[in-house]
Amino acid sequence: MHYDLRLLTVEDLPASWEMSRIAFGLDRKPPPGWLSARPGRHTWGAFDGAGRLVAKAMDREQDHWFGGRRVPASGIAGVVVMPDLRGTGLSRLVLARLFAASRDRGAVIATLFRTNPGPYRRLGCEQIGNLTWTALPTASLAEVRRPMEVALRPAEVADVPAILETYRIVARAGAGLMERSGPLFDTSPGAVLAGHDGITVATDSAGSVQGYVSWKRGPGYDASSRLSVPDLIGLSAPATTAMLALLGSWASVAPTVVLRLPDPDPAALLSSFTGARVESDDRWMLRVLDAARAVAARGWPRHVNGSVDLLLADGVCPWNAGPQRLILADGVGRLEPGGRGELHLDIRGLALIYAGIGAPALLRRAGLLGGDSTDGETFLQAAAAGPPPALLDYF
Numbered sequence: 001m002h003y004d005l006r007l008l009t010v011e012d013l014p015a016s017w018e019m020s021r022i023a024f025g026l027d028r029k030p031p032p033g034w035l036s037a038r039p040g041r042h043t044w045g046a047f048d049g050a051g052r053l054v055a056k057a058m059d060r061e062q063d064h065w066f067g068g069r070r071v072p073a074s075g076i077a078g079v080v081v082m083p084d085l086r087g088t089g090l091s092r093l094v095l096a097r098l099f100a101a102s103r104d105r106g107a108v109i110a111t112l113f114r115t116n117p118g119p120y121r122r123l124g125c126e127q128i129g130n131l132t133w134t135a136l137p138t139a140s141l142a143e144v145r146r147p148m149e150v151a152l153r154p155a156e157v158a159d160v161p162a163i164l165e166t167y168r169i170v171a172r173a174g175a176g177l178m179e180r181s182g183p184l185f186d187t188s189p190g191a192v193l194a195g196h197d198g199i200t201v202a203t204d205s206a207g208s209v210q211g212y213v214s215w216k217r218g219p220g221y222d223a224s225s226r227l228s229v230p231d232l233i234g235l236s237a238p239a240t241t242a243m244l245a246l247l248g249s250w251a252s253v254a255p256t257v258v259l260r261l262p263d264p265d266p267a268a269l270l271s272s273f274t275g276a277r278v279e280s281d282d283r284w285m286l287r288v289l290d291a292a293r294a295v296a297a298r299g300w301p302r303h304v305n306g307s308v309d310l311l312l313a314d315g316v317c318p319w320n321a322g323p324q325r326l327i328l329a330d331g332v333g334r335l336e337p338g339g340r341g342e343l344h345l346d347i348r349g350l351a352l353i354y355a356g357i358g359a360p361a362l363l364r365r366a367g368l369l370g371g372d373s374t375d376g377e378t379f380l381q382a383a384a385a386g387p388p389p390a391l392l393d394y395f
Contacts, residue, residue: 040183067299074102076112129389141248176389211239262390311341344370356386
């Protein structure tokens, strides 16, 4: 059957919501603003011969931090195929079109949260990290002693730029964290402060913001009461310790605290986290859309200098496939056509290397790396060294 692939218009949004409602078990009534044009979002749909929307996927304009640099990305969300047409290749059809279109608008990688990794792996995506909420008894933080050199106070409008920059400092030093600016984020002071029951800032003796913790108070004050903490971001050990002590002070009225933290995180190194358990664990994947531009976009280990000849395999984005030479020098990377193709690398393997977790021995055992070049594998091992990927934003 022939399907018409095109961007959804405002007129298509009621049908799009109905598809999402059925697929994900959402309310019948969409959230405010959902049925109007929303900046930074481009949804591709497949329509059958009768004009019925039968499959869709959204391309979100977002950036992720890798190697100290912002990398333009497509955040893929809302992938749905009508129940009667699942298994017919429609998701592949729509996503392949989305990959090409998002590359055309400037995205060099794609990221997504997956329900089932299999279909996405067949499209060249690979799992690189988790978004984790960790629950622990609030009493386990009551033992933390607040450093006297750190002051805690409620965030004010004037603190919002420092709060955003505190997050950005941590994101820049990490791997995978999303840049919280652009069309998808309302960074106005009112929106930032209104998104939580409270944001507490930690300041040093000079009054400079050294960290912040955002929190939402659950109902009640019995054994079921909880305190949810979307962000606990500290730039120093005293600041993080002070914020942990603040959370511990809730023990008598909120026996459980639930924190959204990467792993590892300073918070877990500065307190015992006794009784901690993973409450939810959403796994996310990465796809290299444009290999050459993606390599150039991110930062690389500054002391890794050299090159390796690769033969890239990519059955969905053919512009990536073929012999390529990866060259790194002084923290800058290039991927140039040519070379001898000594190491054969699947595009999923490149995603793992890009994310900083692609040890060649692992890739070879998974069938994502072939060929023969001991020096090349040693070079890739050094190139892939970096902080483990993390995300603190679900999409």
